[in-house]
Amino acid sequence: xxxxxxxxxxxxxxxxxxxxxxxxxxxxxxxxxxxxxxxxxxxxxxxxxxxxxxxxxxxxxxxxxxxxxxxxxxxxxxxxxxxxxxxxxxxxxxxxxxxxxxxxxxxxxxxxxxxxxxxxxxxxxxxxxxxxxxxxxxxxxxxxxxxxxxxxxxxxxxxxxxxxxxxxxxxxxxxxxxxxxxxxxxxxxxxxxxxxxxxxxxxxxxxxxxxxxxxxxxxxxxxxxxxxxxxxxxxxxxxxxxxxxxxxxxxxxxxxxxxxxxxxxxxxxxx
Amino acid sequence: xxxxxxxxxxxxxxxxxxxxxxxxxxxxxxxxxxxxxxxxxxxxxxxxxxxxxxxxxxxxxxxxxxxxxxxxxxxxxxxxxxxxxxxxxxxxxxxxxxxxxxxxxxxxxxxxxxxxxxxxxxxxxxxxxxxxxxxxxxxxxxxxxxxxxxxxxxxxxxxxxxxxxxxxxxxxxxxxxxxxxxxxxxxxxxxxxxxxxxxxxxxxxxxxxxxxxxxxxxxxxxxxxxxxxxxxxxxxxxxxxxxxxxxxxxxxxxxxxx
Numbered sequence: 001x002x003x004x005x006x007x008x009x010x011x012x013x014x015x016x017x018x019x020x021x022x023x024x025x026x027x028x029x030x031x032x033x034x035x036x037x038x039x040x041x042x043x044x045x046x047x048x049x050x051x052x053x054x055x056x057x058x059x060x061x062x063x064x065x066x067x068x069x070x071x072x073x074x075x076x077x078x079x080x081x082x083x084x085x086x087x088x089x090x091x092x093x094x095x096x097x098x099x100x101x102x103x104x105x106x107x108x109x110x111x112x113x114x115x116x117x118x119x120x121x122x123x124x125x126x127x128x129x130x131x132x133x134x135x136x137x138x139x140x141x142x143x144x145x146x147x148x149x150x151x152x153x154x155x156x157x158x159x160x161x162x163x164x165x166x167x168x169x170x171x172x173x174x175x176x177x178x179x180x181x182x183x184x185x186x187x188x189x190x191x192x193x194x195x196x197x198x199x200x201x202x203x204x205x206x207x208x209x210x211x212x213x214x215x216x217x218x219x220x221x222x223x224x225x226x227x228x229x230x231x232x233x234x235x236x237x238x239x240x241x242x243x244x245x246x247x248x249x250x251x252x253x254x255x256x257x258x259x260x261x262x263x264x265x266x267x268x269x270x271x
Numbered sequence: 272x273x274x275x276x277x278x279x280x281x282x283x284x285x286x287x288x289x290x291x292x293x294x295x296x297x298x299x300x301x302x303x304x305x306x307x308x309x310x311x312x313x314x315x316x317x318x319x320x321x322x323x324x325x326x327x328x329x330x331x332x333x334x335x336x337x338x339x340x341x342x343x344x345x346x347x348x349x350x351x352x353x354x355x356x357x358x359x360x361x362x363x364x365x366x367x368x369x370x371x372x373x374x375x376x377x378x379x380x381x382x383x384x385x386x387x388x389x390x391x392x393x394x395x396x397x398x399x400x401x402x403x404x405x406x407x408x409x410x411x412x413x414x415x416x417x418x419x420x421x422x423x424x425x426x427x428x429x430x431x432x433x434x435x436x437x438x439x440x441x442x443x444x445x446x447x448x449x450x451x452x453x454x455x456x457x458x459x460x461x462x463x464x465x466x467x468x469x470x471x472x473x474x475x476x477x478x479x480x481x482x483x484x485x486x487x488x489x490x491x492x493x494x495x496x497x498x499x500x501x502x503x504x505x506x507x508x509x510x511x512x513x514x515x516x517x518x519x520x521x522x523x524x525x526x527x528x529x
Contacts (some may be wrong), residue, residue, distance in 0.1 A: 052426050072426045085419040090441040090518040099437055100427035133522040151427060 002028040002155055002187055007060035008130070008212075009046055014195070020046040022212030024060070028204070032227035033181050033188045035198035037207030037245060038216075040254045047075060047213070048159045051189070052078050056096075059199045064155055076151035081160040083140040087147075087154040094128040097147045118150035119143075122176060142176070149180055156258070162197070171229050174201055178227060197205045199223075199242045200232060207248045217248045306488045311495065316487035317497055323477070328471075328496075331462055331473040338397025339458045343451055346402050350409025350447075351439065360410070371407070375400030375457070376464050383469065393465035393473075401458040408450025412443030434486055445519045449510050455508055459501055 007148075009021040020043040028034040038044055049055040050061050062069040064076065080086040087096050094115050101111045119125055122142040132140050139162055146258040148156055158177070164172045174197060181188050192198050198205045202221050209216045221241055223232060232238055290308075297307045319328065352362050377401050379392075386392040416439055424438045440447075466475030478493035513520070 049422070052422075054422050054425060072428065074428060076426065078423070078426045080419055080423065082419050085417050086423045088420070088437070088441070089522045090444075091437075099429060099433075103429040103433050104429060131518055131521060133518075133525045147427075 001030055001063075001065055002189060003063040004047075004051065005063070007047070007050060007062065007166040009043070009055070010041045010058045011048060019048075019212035021057075021215045021271050022209075024208075024213055024215060026206050026215055026218065028187055028189055030187055031185050032204060033178075033190065033202055034204045034206060035202035036189065036191045036206045036208060037193065037195055037198040037249065038213070039249055040193055041211060041213045042252070043213040044193070044208065045071050048078070048157055048189075048191050050235065052076060052157055056253075073083075073155075077148035077151045077156050079141075079144050079148050079156070079158045079161045081163050083137065083144050083161075083164070084133075086144055087140060089133055090129065091109065091130065091131075093130050093132060093135075093143050094130065095122065096149050097138075098145060100147065101137055110194060114150040114152070116229075118146040121149055121180060122146045136169075137163045141165060141173060145173075145176065145180065149184065152184075152188060155189070156181075156184075158188070160191045160192055161190075163193070174225075177201060182263045196233070196242060197243050199229060199245055201240060205245055207245060207252070209252045216252050219244060276446035279364045280294060301486075304487055306491065310488045311491045314486075315492035315495060318489050318492050326472055327472050327477050329389075331466065331475070332500075334393045334473070335458055335462045338394040338462070339401055339455060341394070342398045342454055342458065343405050345398070346405030346448060346454070347409050347440075350406045351413050351435070351443075353440070354410040354413025354443070355405075361365065369408070371403045372473065375461055379468050381393040381468075388469040393462070393470070397458050398463045401454040404453035404457065405447065405450035408446045408453075409443060412446030412450075413439055415446070416442040444515055448516060452505075452508060454500070454510075455504060459497075459504065463497065 004024055004026050007021055007226060009019075010088070011018045013021055014246040024047065026034075033185045036044060036047065050057050051069065053062075053069045065074050067073065074080070088099070093228070095217065098111055098116055098207070101114055106114070109152060116125075116129075119128060122145050124139065124142055127135060127139065127143070132143060141164075161177075162173050165173065177188075177190070178201065182185075190198070190201055192201075199221060205219045206215060207217045208214070219241065223235065223237060223241070226268065294308045297305060298309070300307050353363060375396060379396055382392050382395050382399070386395055420438060420442060424434055429438060462473075463475035463478075466473035467479050470476040474493060474497060478490055478497075481487075481490035481493060
């Protein structure tokens, strides 16, 4: 179980206080696939970095299986949007997947198996010896996903992992994520700005407001468990759910205009 | 094949022209201080292909190797520590700026007082000058490691020595190599300079001896040898760099072609 309780985050620097997260509370059950969606600049990345233990909250807490997160928790893996910057360019694909396992002090036999299985699961069995930069963007993101799979996390966080790949690759990767999630039984929190994607992937969609962020709405996705790019997206129920999420996100954007706060505040972390 | 021939032609073209100019320009020279190149080459063979290799060239190279190795090891270690700790950086930066600003040849007399006139002094002179480029570049390289890369490492529990070995140092290695290349040329210069003071062997010492003894062709041959040595060491350095940074050059090429 992943719990976010009354999370609050303020960036303080250069005489300017930026409240990124206002008051955020939600839960993701064991083995659940939840999507977080919100207008751009709504503090999604801040939220994800806080859950991953990479950032300290100003107030509130994150708990994973009841344990308070104070630093990167064991058994949690993150897939970042910027695959080009999260893969190690000096390591071959297999070594990239292997490094976290080495840090976990697993035996070399076990590591070899995990690396092989993970790369097979993402369809990259023949790329073991390539360098990441020799692969296309979609393939690089597959490597990052394979690295997360091999790590055998209990909780998997994904920060807009498909924002930088083309539409067709994106559809393939979405189906890959569904199949990986079902096979691993992992708790998955998927952050995205794409409303269709959140409805297509999730069992449960959490809609965020503009910054300072709170949960605008939560929605259970009652689509059949087996999803398919053609039939699911053509399902009238999909359209209804999508319209609901869309309306909520639009409202969140309008609110920001109403309050006179500049929309899309600069992410204080970005350099 | 023709591309390779073209590259070799380009590489050797200018040296060949300069050599020919020197050769023919100096051919009939009777000027005592500017002997014909032919005589210099004869002197080169007689001077350096004998006991001088063991007595002068090898000791020089040994001191260079030790001094350079110490400078690089020390520079990378210290640079990594400073690059990783903002507090340490704030503490030592003014001192480093001061020490770096001292021209290394001026420390030779000082070091002679403390370290005598033996090998130790010469190695220390090389270290005192060659340390800075690699140190400062390591600091910059370590500071500039991509944040996402560090986050990835942290969230996957890559800590301590693993973090240093698999994340920080490889990420900083292109910049470290830039520093190490500058350090190498400084080390060669300081190798010669350190031997011009109170030495009894070495390349710098020999060239000065020849000059004082009016053995002009031999003196020129020493200068020639130092030049060739510099070229050979630079080539060796490039070879090592291309092996270690193969990923870096490959990545840059991949980015350019997309």
